Amino acid sequence: MENSFPLNDWHVRKTHLAINRLHAFLHGIALLSLFYYRLTSLTDIIRNKNTTLLLPHVLILISELILSFIWLLSQPSKWKPVVRTVYPERLPGDEKLPSIDVFVCTADPNKEPCLEVMNTVISAMALDYPSDKLHVYLSDDGGSVATFQAIKQAWKFSRFWVPFCRKYNVKVGCPEAYFSTDESGPDGKFSSSQFVVDKKAIQKSYEEFKDSLEEIVANTSTSVSRDHPPTIEVIGHANDDGIDTDNNDMPLLVYVAREKRPSHPHNFKAGALNVLLRISAMISNSPYILVLDCDMYCNDPSSARQAMCLHLDPKLSPKLGFVQFPQKFYNISETDIYDGQLRYIWPRWEGLDGLNGPILSGTCFYIKREALHGTQNFQEDVDLVQLHKCFGTSNEFIKSIYRNYKPNYPNERKFSDDALQKELQLLASCSYDNDTKWGKEVGFRYFAVVEDYFTGFNLHCQGWISVYLQPSRPAFLGASPISLSELLVQNTRWYLGLNQVAMSRFSPLVYGPLRMPISQSMCYAEFAYSPLYFLALYVLAVIPQFFLVRGISLYPEVSSPFFVVFSFVFLSSQLKHVQEIFSTGHSIRTWSNEQRMWMMKSLTSFLYATLEAVMEKIRLTKASFLPTNKVVDDEQAKRYQMGVHDFQAPALFMIPLCSLYILNVASFIIGFGRIMQTQKWGEMFIQAFIPFFATILHFPLLEGMVLRKDKGRVSPSVSLLSAVISTIFVSFASLGNYC
Ligand SMILES: O=c1ccn([C@@H]2O[C@H](COP(=O)(O)OP(=O)(O)O[C@H]3O[C@H](CO)[C@@H](O)[C@H](O)[C@H]3O)[C@@H](O)[C@H]2O)c(=O)[nH]1
Numbered sequence: 001m002e003n004s005f006p007l008n009d010w011h012v013r014k015t016h017l018a019i020n021r022l023h024a025f026l027h028g029i030a031l032l033s034l035f036y037y038r039l040t041s042l043t044d045i046i047r048n049k050n051t052t053l054l055l056p057h058v059l060i061l062i063s064e065l066i067l068s069f070i071w072l073l074s075q076p077s078k079w080k081p082v083v084r085t086v087y088p089e090r091l092p093g094d095e096k097l098p099s100i101d102v103f104v105c106t107a108d109p110n111k112e113p114c115l116e117v118m119n120t121v122i123s124a125m126a127l128d129y130p131s132d133k134l135h136v137y138l139s140d141d142g143g144s145v146a147t148f149q150a151i152k153q154a155w156k157f158s159r160f161w162v163p164f165c166r167k168y169n170v171k172v173g174c175p176e177a178y179f180s181t182d183e184s185g186p187d188g189k190f191s192s193s194q195f196v197v198d199k200k201a202i203q204k205s206y207e208e209f210k211d212s213l214e215e216i217v218a219n220t221s222t223s224v225s226r227d228h229p230p231t232i233e234v235i236g237h238a239n240d241d242g243i244d245t246d247n248n249d250m251p252l253l254v255y256v257a258r259e260k261r262p263s264h265p266h267n268f269k270a271g272a273l274n275v276l277l278r279i280s281a282m283i284s285n286s287p288y289i290l291v292l293d294c295d296m297y298c299n300d301p302s303s304a305r306q307a308m309c310l311h312l313d314p315k316l317s318p319k320l321g322f323v324q325f326p327q328k329f330y331n332i333s334e335t336d337i338y339d340g341q342l343r344y345i346w347p348r349w350e351g352l353d354g355l356n357g358p359i360l361s362g363t364c365f366y367i368k369r370e371a372l373h374g375t376q377n378f379q380e381d382v383d384l385v386q387l388h389k390c391f392g393t394s395n396e397f398i399k400s401i402y403r404n405y406k407p408n409y410p411n412e413r414k415f416s417d418d419a420l421q422k423e424l425q426l427l428a429s430c431s432y433d434n435d436t437k438w439g440k441e442v443g444f445r446y447f448a449v450v451e452d453y454f455t456g457f458n459l460h461c462q463g464w465i466s467v468y469l470q471p472s473r474p475a476f477l478g479a480s481p482i483s484l485s486e487l488l489v490q491n492t493r494w495y496l497g498l499n500q501v502a503m504s505r506f507s508p509l510v511y512g513p514l515r516m517p518i519s520q521s522m523c524y525a526e527f528a529y530s531p532l533y534f535l536a537l538y539v540l541a542v543i544p545q546f547f548l549v550r551g552i553s554l555y556p557e558v559s560s561p562f563f564v565v566f567s568f569v570f571l572s573s574q575l576k577h578v579q580e581i582f583s584t585g586h587s588i589r590t591w592s593n594e595q596r597m598w599m600m601k602s603l604t605s606f607l608y609a610t611l612e613a614v615m616e617k618i619r620l621t622k623a624s625f626l627p628t629n630k631v632v633d634d635e636q637a638k639r640y641q642m643g644v645h646d647f648q649a650p651a652l653f654m655i656p657l658c659s660l661y662i663l664n665v666a667s668f669i670i671g672f673g674r675i676m677q678t679q680k681w682g683e684m685f686i687q688a689f690i691p692f693f694a695t696i697l698h699f700p701l702l703e704g705m706v707l708r709k710d711k712g713r714v715s716p717s718v719s720l721l722s723a724v725i726s727t728i729f730v731s732f733a734s735l736g737n738y739c
């Protein structure tokens with residue numbers, strides 16, 4: 001029976017495919033006509049030796065080339081969108097399922113509240129999977145006493161929680177979410193009165209658990225240490241408050257704080273995950289691994305079985321590196337003013353699934369251990385010296401690779417085994433990676449601060465494929481930054497990482513095509529090169545405006561056939577965006593949020609990410625991965641919920657945004673005045689439309705600078721400085737005009 005029906009199925013989204021391809025064709029032709037216009041007008045300018053017009057035309061051409069280049073790169077990810085369905089009920093019996101290790105990472109209890117981290121850990125323990133085949137590892141990069149104490153409490157609570165979830169088939173394994181969403185009724189065979197009693201009891205234990213965490217945070221040091229030996233402890237087995245006897249039906253829970261020394265680079269999350277890879281190889285050595293950020297809990301306990309429907313499919317399995325689920329968020333407000341939900345990413349993943357598979361997204365994926373070891377091309381008789389060079393000096397670890405993923409130490413007593421402890425300490429030491437292939441060809445890659453993107457890229461280069469699964473009930477739910485400041489900082493980090501890749505020999509356009517289909521490389525390149533948007537947008541936010549004030553036209557006039565071309569390019573890209581938004585079930589408000597945030601990110605995050613990457617390239621700075629702050633500020637949260645922007649962001653972000661805004665408003669007003677005088681409507685239409693569009697789209701900035709009085713407004717000093725900068729610019733533009 002088990003083999004007669006497939007475990008999964010897929011189909012192409014035919015309507016999307018047709019719309020996307022038709023749009024690509026029409027938009028492509030329009031772009032070609034646009035460049036024909038630019039080149040002919042540039043040739044005219046050069047022939048007429050019109051030096052004033054040369055520079056602005058060249059700049060605008062560059063910005064149009066950048067926009068079109070990224071548009072072109074984005075096309076393969078729209079070529080063949082694929083949707084997958086899985087049938088977990090067709091999986092073989094539990095005894096035949098492979099085991100799974102879950103890796104959860106946390107870095108700093110002051111930025112990542114213990115309660116949230118523990119909820120993620122507990123939700124992973126409550127996955128619907130045989131307990132003896134589920135092992136949860138928490139990496140504590142802060143090496144913090146508070147986190148260590150908290151996980152012990154989490155273990156105690158989960159001894160009640162996990163059986164409760166199993167008994168009543170609870171759908172939300174994350175207790176905090178469960179008690180706040182009030183999932184109703186028991187499932188099937190239990191009477192509702194028994195359920196009510198049990199639920200009350202478990203709610204009480206959860207309250208006690210929360211109290212205990214509060215106490216820990218109040219009385220224990222939450223400081224983060226950069227200088228400590230490794231700590232590896234199997235929680236609930238050999239812990240100091242008595243040995244548990246009744247652990248048989250509980251997943252294994254392991255706490256790991258790797259060694260950190262100030263003199264050793266620790267490679268951030270990738271470094272932490274690699275330590276977990278090695279430690280878990282010694283303990284459970286599961287063939288599949290689920291990776292979770294500490295802010296991303298399991299919202300559907302069946303995700304493990306769903307992923308197995310793909311990993312165990314004999315047709316996919318040999319080449320399948322990982323199954324990626326989308327990142328969905330529980331804390332997005334209705335207005336989603338900061339576009340925190342990353343909506344634009346997930347349709348691309350569907351498109352990539354029609355090629356060699358989605359990009360690794362850092363969390364919410366089930367990956368094959370073997371893919372991270374990179375042993376697929378190894379000969380059986382590879383010699384030990386080679387293996388040491390590759391995996392480091394631990395023979396036990398090397399043995400684990402060849403042990404065919406059988407648990408190495410299934411016997412509980414062995415956990416306190418001295419030899420094992422010694423090996424674990426070695427594997428979690430900060431110098432273990434030195435002079436090995438860890439972080440380069442083995443495990444998560446260190447090269448860029450977007451370890452997810454870069455690791456996935458390497459796996460695809462090695463011939464692994466990935467698949468994307470987006471079940472209707474989100475398998476995982478996380479927290480997205482809810483302040484403009486946090487979001488721009490996060491994006492600066494992401495795009496710094498992408499720039500590191502783009503500016504290196506690993507550039508997806510050079511390194512990729514030799515190792516994977518060009519279409520797949522283009523999708524990687526779209527992300528890697530998107531920081532270039534900053535150049536395009538700075539030009540478009542300044543140059544047309546400058547010449548509008550001077551009354552010099554840089555675009556075709558309304559009566560020209562090329563006016564139609566420019567209008568078509570603008571409208572077709574906007575309408576395509578709107579179509580994508582509607583087809584993913586969102587409203588027109590999402591369109592304005594995404595447009596606004598795209599511009600804001602381009603003008604700030606992408607700019608700084610590029611500057612940082614260049615500085616790193618010339619060895620002036622070193623890239624780092626500072627985790628986002630997950631502590632919620634009540635006032636900020638309130639503004640966010642009400643859809644009111646919080647402009648309390650660093651001046652470095654706010655000054656460019658505000659200066660450009662004032663500049664656009666001013667140039668529109670002055671330009672409009674000039675047009676009224678000269679009546680050159682047709683000639684200046686496009687140039688007046690650009691600042692007009694920006695003024696409307698970024699209206700919240702105007703409110704923040706002028707109308708609002710609350711704490712989230714733009715600070716008066718920033719507004720003043722921005723006004724000065726833009727006044728200088730506009731006066732320069734108009735003064736020059738009269739000289
Ligand atoms: O030195 C570090 C830094 C971070 N983390 C952990 O990494 C995870 C992600 O950090 P977060 O601050 O939440 O960053 P985000 O920008 O939200 O993360 C996104 O972007 C990262 C790459 O920049 C990916 O690793 C993540 O999976 C992806 O969700 C968290 O669990 C952190 O605890 C560590 O373990 N060690």
Ligand SMILES: [Mn+2]
Pocket residue numbers: 293295479628
């Ligand atoms: Mn996060």
